[in-house]
Amino acid sequence: MKLTTSRPSTTGRAMTIDLSIIELSPPRLQFGGAITHSDPKVGLLAAGPFDLRFGSARKDHIHVGIVGPADQVVAARRWLDRCSLEIPVLGNANLLKRPFPGFADAFHKQLVAPESSSIALNFDTNDNLARALQGDAYTAFQNVVDLYADAHTRLSSRDLNRPDIILMCIPDSVFAKVGSVERKATEEERKRAKTIQRTRESTQLDLFDDILDEVEQTSEDFLRRDLRHALKARALRNRLPIQLVTDALLNDTSRNQDPATRAWNFAVGLYYKAGGVPWRLPPNGPDTCFVGISFHHFRTTQRAIVRSSLAQAFSSNGEGFAIRGEGVPVEPNQSRNVHLSELQAFQIAQNVLSEYELRTGGAPLRVVLHKTSYVDAAERAGFEAALKDIPIVSMVTLVPSLFRLMRYGAYPPKVGTVCTVNNDRSFLFTSGFMPELGTYPGPHIPQPFEVRCLGSENAVAAAQDVLNLTRMNWNTADIRGKWPVSLSFARRVGGILDEYGDEDLMETSFRYFV
Incomplete structure (x- = not known):
């Protein structure tokens, strides 16, 4: 569609503006079968993940390791069991909220989480996690990272029965204290953070702050350490992907997304990190x-x-x-x-x-x-x-x-x-x-x-x-x-x-x- 309009310029003369408007088609994604669809949920349910096309060489299961407090390890295993079954939406289903069909129905693999691949960080007589959280926030941050990373290393070092992915279960109480902590920065680093902030304020309209902050570093990033980033960096060293698990994923509350939506998002991320290819763009x-x-x-x-x-x-x-x-x-x-x-x-x-x-x-x-x-x-x-x-x-x-x-x-x-x-x-x-x-x-x-x-x-x-x-x-x-x-x-x-x-x-x- 092409529109032509005019408006007065500063000189009083009419100024023509040509507007050309087109609507691109929604992206069509490829899945395991012959169909394409723009919605991953529909495509996965109808045709399975794209890498079904790779044939019988694929494993029939995903081996999941779990690290965290004993009660969250149990809750995570219970969540995996729940994801193996159909999970209906709460209230009326619609085009945005769809039932979760069960992991095997969507991805054609089973989730396997043996107890031998779980490491609890606390027991009745030996609460390592509680000890790690003692002291100031920055010291506790490093202690918590080391505690989880050591458990991750034990699982990633296996020659046999090595997990494909590890769930890192982090309680709300841990995030509250060490989810993000102030870095022990030098004076030079603090000056640099102020420079970053001044540059942002002088070169960017406030209207764009939120959208660019989604992808660009901020002064807050520069002066703080993030628990998620630190744990993923340690997993990168061990060459075994992780997925962080929080109380918001495991528990049904009025503040959470409905269980089916949580299951869909969790399952796609887990499948990809464990080595799968959920969908791809057609080779046009x-x-x-x-x-x-x-x-x-x-x-x-x-x-x-x-x-x-x-x-x-x-x-x-x-x-x-x-x-x-x-x-x-x-x-x-x-x-x-x-x-x-x-x-x-x-x-x-x-x-x-x-x-x-x-x-x-x-x-x-x-x-x-x-x-x-x-x-x-x-x-x-x-x-x-x-x-x-x-x-x-x-x-x-x-x-x-x-x-x-x-x-x-x-x-x-x-x-x-x-x-x-x-x-x-x-x-x-x-x-x-x-x-x-x-x-x-x-x-x-x-x-x-x-x-x-x-x-x-x-x-x-x-x-x-x-x-x-x-x-x-x-x-x-x-x-x-x-x-x-x-x-x-x-x-x-x-x-x-x-x-x-x-x-x-x-x-x-x-x-x-x-």
Whole structure:
């Protein structure tokens, strides 16, 4: 649909504005059978997970280890038993709230959690967890991390009966004291945190704070340690994925999601982290590597603060991995809109290609780079030099925008609406009215991204990629994703790598970071 309107300019003359509006189709996902569907819950129930196509070599079960207080270990095993059966929704089922069919019916595997693969951290006469929580919050934080990590190491070190995934059960009382603690920061680090905050306040409208905070590091991140990140970093060292389990998952209360929704989200995340492929995008074009470029701070072993690039990369079939670029010293006047040098852009793109080829057996035919800041001349030169043998290269910037569209009726624009102004600037709505759900499942006015594209492809093609990648979050069955998976976990990945330190990564699979 194309609209032409006019309005007076500052000179008094009429100024023409051309608006071109198209609605992209909801992403169709592939599952184990021949069907495609935009809703993972429908597709999994009808055709099973995508990796059913790999045949009989797949194991028929997932071996689950459990670590936590004795009562939560029992509750977690009871929850796994519950997930093996059908769980109805509370109240009336609808397009958003669907019954959970049971793990085997959705994923064609059994959940196995033998007692020999469970480690209780407390007993009547030996409460290690209570002792770990003694003292100030920062000391207790490290003690708790060490206690859980030691148990994780015992299970991950097995030659036989090694679990595929470990549930880390964390009580509310532990989160209350050590879920997030103030770091013992140096004066230099505190000054840097203030610089980060001043930069944010001077370069970004308050309207964009919440949306960018979803994916970018904040000053609070810089001065605090997060229990989830610390435990995932230790699991990364042991090369055995974990899934954190809280009281909110295990217990039915009026404040929780209904049990069926909790089971769906838990099951998808567990299946992926244990090595499965729940669904993927259909291979409608050339083999593509999608790469999200972001930045995070971390501390070297010399306690020097550096700012490092971070690449979250995904192949067309959904295989994901994370690559950290070279660290650069933090300068006092370094802005939020930081850029790579030409050499750094070249190196991180080369590293992504090397890891992609290692995982898939060949180079991609197409590379799409996503950033939340514009690609400057040095970055473009570095990327293009590293990717010179790739037939198709696109560099896409996603910028939260003040642009708004009004739609007749009670609902905002549909998800997938792309509005192009004067054939120059394009805006994509990744939140809004969802035909699959028959409603707009959000509390606020949808905010689009401006899509800026460098390369041989246009902004509409770039928008379709972004929309598709909002459905590739294998940590949930919820289809209401705003950010593409190439960028959506940047803040979390950066926090985990900060806890991991400056050593070379032993494992890059995205299963360890979600």
